[in-house]
Amino acid sequence: MKLRSGWLRGRVPVLLAAGVVTACQTVATTQTGAVGIERRQMMMVSSDEMVQASSQSYQKIIQQAAQKNALNRDKAQVDRVRAIARRLIPATGAFRADAPGWKWEVNVLTSDELNAWCMAGGKIAFYTGILEQLQLTDDEAAMVMGHEMAHALREHARERIAKSKATGLGLSLGAQLLGLGDLGNLAANLGTQLLTLKFSRSDESDADLVGLELAARAGYNPEAAVSLWRKMGNATGNAQGGLAFLSTHPSSPERIRELESNVPKVQGLYAAARRSSG
Numbered sequence: 634m635k636l637r638s639g640w641l642r643g644r645v646p647v648l649l650a651a652g653v654v655t656a657c658q659t660v661a662t663t664q665t666g667a668v669g670i671e672r673r674q675m676m677m678v679s680s681d682e683m684v685q686a687s688s689q690s691y692q693k694i695i696q697q698a699a700q701k702n703a704l705n706r707d708k709a710q711v712d713r714v715r716a717i718a719r720r721l722i723p724a725t726g727a728f729r730a731d732a733p734g735w736k737w738e739v740n741v742l743t744s745d746e747l748n749a750w751c752m753a754g755g756k757i758a759f760y761t762g763i764l765e766q767l768q769l770t771d772d773e774a775a776m777v778m779g780h781e782m783a784h785a786l787r788e789h790a791r792e793r794i795a796k797s798k799a800t801g802l803g804l805s806l807g808a809q810l811l812g813l814g815d816l817g818n819l820a821a822n823l824g825t826q827l828l829t830l831k832f833s834r835s836d837e838s839d840a841d842l843v844g845l846e847l848a849a850r851a852g853y854n855p856e857a858a859v860s861l862w863r864k865m866g867n868a869t870g871n872a873q874g875g876l877a878f879l880s881t882h883p884s885s886p887e888r889i890r891e892l893e894s895n896v897p898k899v900q901g902l903y904a905a906a907r908r909s910s911g
């Protein structure tokens with residue numbers, strides 16, 4: 634089954650024209666938080682358009698995964714991931730007042746791929762590969778999820794499209810890019826482009842720091858951000874499955890040092906969350 638190709642073709646010229654007219658307005662997508670995110674962003678595509686496209690794309694991915702028996706096969710694993718999400722979602726209000734009310738969805742896809750992502754509007758997928766091959770603790774899984782949720786909160790995909798003047802929106806993405814095997818071709822749209830975007834270093838820094846704070850506010854140990862990215866670095870040579878996550882979220886000593894320097898900023902939030910839950 635395919636999405637109507639005319640859906641996107643008919644809108645690209647409109648989106649491009651709108652971007653020219655508005656001269657790519659800069660906006661502040663989130664509050665600064667304890668980690669001090671202040672970078673303003675240039676936008677062209679509307680937020681509503683991104684959310685609509687992402688929702689359609691997500692449902693297509695979930696439907697095709699189900700057809701291949703690759704959707705939510707391990708109840709305990711799914712319950713674990715969704716429990717982490719339930720703790721993180723209320724914390725998103727510290728950055729965006731509207732975010733706790735998004736139509737969040739969380740699913741686990743069976744694949745050896747080391748991957749996880751969150752589309753615009755809160756559509757989340759974790760792959761079994763990243764959970765199992767890296768043997769993530771709950772704290773580390775929360776850091777992965779917080780990082781991906783931060784990309785959605787900061788609307789990095791929308792920003793990337795503006796910076797590239799919406800080029801490449803007509804590219805077709807095969808299911809192999811999703812690490813799910815032969816699920817058939819997925820029609821290209823704004824939602825699926827999110828899965829293969831290589832965010833800038835500033836985007837990654839935003840997501841690292843916002844994700845760190847989200848996890849701390851939800852009662853997950855911020856030190857896990859450091860252990861997570863060390864595992865990611867080691868995975869470059871040791872992983873048996875694909876490295877889709879690392880191809881778009883490269884690990885580096887600089888990244889780890891930045892996280893280490895910001896852990897003290899959220900330790901108080903973590904301690905307060907632990908007290909309130911105890």
